[in-house]
Amino acid sequence: MILIRGGSVFSGSTFSKGPFEVKDVLIDGDRIAAVGSVHPGEVDEVVDASGCLVGPGFVDIHTHLREPGHTWKEDIASGSAAAVAGGFTAVVAMPNTDPPMDEAKIAEEVMRRGAEVGLIEVSAAGAMTQGRAGVVPSDIEGLYECGVRIFTDDGDSVDDVDVLRSVMMRIAALPGAIVSQHPEDAAMTVDGHMHEGSIAARLDVGGLPAEAEIEVVERDLDLVRETGAGYHCQHVSAAGTVELIRHAKAEGLPITAEVTPHHLTFDDTALADLDTDFKMYPPLRSVDDRRVLREALNDGTIDVVATDHAPHTAKEKSTSFAEAPRGVIGLETAAAVVSEVVDNPARMFQSLSVNPASIASLGDQGRPIAVGEPANIVVxxxxxxxxxxxxxxxxxxxxxxxHRLTGRSLLTVHKGRIVHRLVGAA
Ligand SMILES: [Zn+2]
Structure with missing residues (x-):
């Protein structure tokens, strides 16, 4: 048994409950056995959580674990270790692996390997189209059967409207399944490397217009109206996209959206010296876009913070800005960023635990800290x-x-086992 003592415990599941109270949490086996004032008595370990928040472990619905195929960048074991260091107890692995996760046996193998590593719950997203080529739908039902709920060709949009419509009609028939779109009109981003604006012009770098994102989301919303499929918008970067999502939600469409920690923190002014660790898609946009993203997280228009954790080696990034691969890592720093940006700590657990667990249909994650619940916990x-x-x-x-950050995960518990402890703390 493990006793987590004296932390501010997140016991609600909705933001409006204002659910923090100072309590002890007793873990027995893989469950929460008691919440309240607990005597240390027979426990194996006591963790002092005074001054800390205790809540459901974080859930990242947008992680590139790079296995199979690109394991020099990351693999399921190293990605799981990075996740627990950041306080995550579950991630959804993106399907742009090699081979891509476009059939059940590959997704199944990723989840099996995740369980074997055993640090976190590894779920897999399935590709919407075979080979992520955007032409022929993948085996949607077969992937669903093995547990896949999020379907995406992440890294690319599905451009062909007829292909996307037929995929969305099939997904609409599967309870809990959703389309997760990487909105990028490829024709508008061919020679672009950073946000199209005055900074790109000054640096003489090809621009990536915000419209490349906005226009895809606008088109997709029509398909949501037509098919009724659940739709999740990945890595929202532009104020115009936030506006579309706000209206779609008001209209009652089944829409959710995510923002990354880097888009909440930085804007294109960070690119002055063309550091390739600031190159990703979508790009860091304007100061105004960043402000709108922060507001949208705090007013609930954006449901989730997702890392888009995209490992590339130093060697791969040590090239010109134009040639460097897109993407940055994020699992270990995400919670600190969210903690700094949210107007209330409940919003952190809402956007990093409760909402992503619900979107990904992960029933053991994002649960309130209460007796009988699975012991997937972060301090x-x-x-x-x-x-x-x-x-x-x-x-x-x-x-x-x-970059100086305030806030850090000290302890991560997965299925009742301490899987991470910050050295020198807790
Ligand atoms: Zn993407």
């Missing part, structure tokens, strides 16, 4: 000041390197 210290320099991830392509 987060909102006061801990640190500056990331080394990472548990196999790759270190983080824009937060050398």
């Amino acid at each position: 987060f210290d909102p006061r801990h000041v640190w500056t990331p320099d080394r990472f548990v991830s196999r790759s270190a392509n983080s824009p937060f390197k050398g």
